[in-house]
Amino acid sequence: MTLRESLRLFAHIQLLPVLENGEETTLIGGQAVMEGVMMRSPQSYCVAVRRPDGEIVTEEHPLQKVSERYPVFKLPVLRGLGTLGQAMWLGMRALRFSASCAMDEGTGPRKDLGSTGMAINLAGSLLFFIALYKFVPLYLATLLGRLIPALGTRLAINIVDGVIRIAIFLAFLFLISRLKDIHRVFQYHGAEHRVVFNFESGRPVTIENAQEFVTWHPRCGTSFLLVVMVISMIFYAFLPFDGFALKFVSRIALLPVITGVSYELIRYAAKKQRGLMALLTRPGLWLQRVTTQSPSNDQTEVAICALERAMELERAQGGELVIA
Numbered sequence: 001m002t003l004r005e006s007l008r009l010f011a012h013i014q015l016l017p018v019l020e021n022g023e024e025t026t027l028i029g030g031q032a033v034m035e036g037v038m039m040r041s042p043q044s045y046c047v048a049v050r051r052p053d054g055e056i057v058t059e060e061h062p063l064q065k066v067s068e069r070y071p072v073f074k075l076p077v078l079r080g081l082g083t084l085g086q087a088m089w090l091g092m093r094a095l096r097f098s099a100s101c102a103m104d105e106g107t108g109p110r111k112d113l114g115s116t117g118m119a120i121n122l123a124g125s126l127l128f129f130i131a132l133y134k135f136v137p138l139y140l141a142t143l144l145g146r147l148i149p150a151l152g153t154r155l156a157i158n159i160v161d162g163v164i165r166i167a168i169f170l171a172f173l174f175l176i177s178r179l180k181d182i183h184r185v186f187q188y189h190g191a192e193h194r195v196v197f198n199f200e201s202g203r204p205v206t207i208e209n210a211q212e213f214v215t216w217h218p219r220c221g222t223s224f225l226l227v228v229m230v231i232s233m234i235f236y237a238f239l240p241f242d243g244f245a246l247k248f249v250s251r252i253a254l255l256p257v258i259t260g261v262s263y264e265l266i267r268y269a270a271k272k273q274r275g276l277m278a279l280l281t282r283p284g285l286w287l288q289r290v291t292t293q294s295p296s297n298d299q300t301e302v303a304i305c306a307l308e309r310a311m312e313l314e315r316a317q318g319g320e321l322v323i324a
Contacts, residue, residue: 031094031192033091036049036050042314046305049101060309077257077260077261130252137161138248145157161233166229173291186290186292195210198212210300227266
């Protein structure tokens with residue numbers, strides 16, 4: 001894998017939580033990948049990718065719910081960890097397939113990125129995430145607290161830490177969206193959302209019908225990440241630590257708990273769609289103006305292909321195709 005391809009893959013891994021959409025209790029969800037879309041149904045998934053030569057290639061497999069394999073993940077909070085953990089695993093698998101296809105220039109056998117290459121990129125992405133969203137905001141907030149006495153209290157440092165974290169996240173999304181490759185991913189993200197909306201409407205899923213829908217969706221990972229950051233500020237405000245090291249370690253240790261709680265709030269808000277809980281998803285819907293872009297007909301065709309193949313596999317397994 002060349003340096004350019006490694007950096008391209010690294011950027012896509014960083015965006016996995018932003019692009020993921022769907023949960024166990026819904027019929028379909030999906031995720032944009034490199035030059036394609038992954039669609040999942042309750043018991044199957046399909047990744048459809050358009051190769052450089054224009055051909056659409058797919059990979060589909062049965063998918064067992066994590067809560068069926070491990071009943072403990074049916075419990076509140078824990079079910080969020082199980083579902084999101086499976087979504088990230090599936091997202092990495094889909095990204096690996098899409099990268100192999102999208103980087104194939106037709107000059108030889110399709111590239112196999114290999115487990116080692118993916119593991120190195122994943123480890124690097126995790127370290128980057130911890131440094132950018134845990135270490136840097138806390139360090140800057142602590143530094144400001146020393147320079148400005150009014151910001152030196154425990155509560156003030158935690159609030160400033162949260163504000164800086166959100167600012168870094170927004171700046172990162174804006175800057176990376178300027179890249180040509182990422183702009184195309186955001187177009188496929190929009191295609192995925194439009195096709196999901198088209199399916200949920202009950203109308204025939206076609207390119208023409210799908211293109212009539214908006215590109216922002218309340219179950220999108222973009223909304224989820226914003227909720228995680230807001231809930232993090234609340235959790236951190238109650239931590240009885242003043243030292244930098246303990247604050248930093250506690251932020252990493254509490255991430256699974258915060259993730260599980262945020263999942264429950266998003267899940268509830270998505271069902272209500274109005275009132276105070278709907279405010280939780282509204283900033284994420286606004287931000288999806290950046291993370292989703294209007295797709296071309298060709299990109300929408302790829303998303304429809306992924307959905308249809310996932311549905312075919314679902315029927316073959318006896319899945320019940322009803323709107324959840």
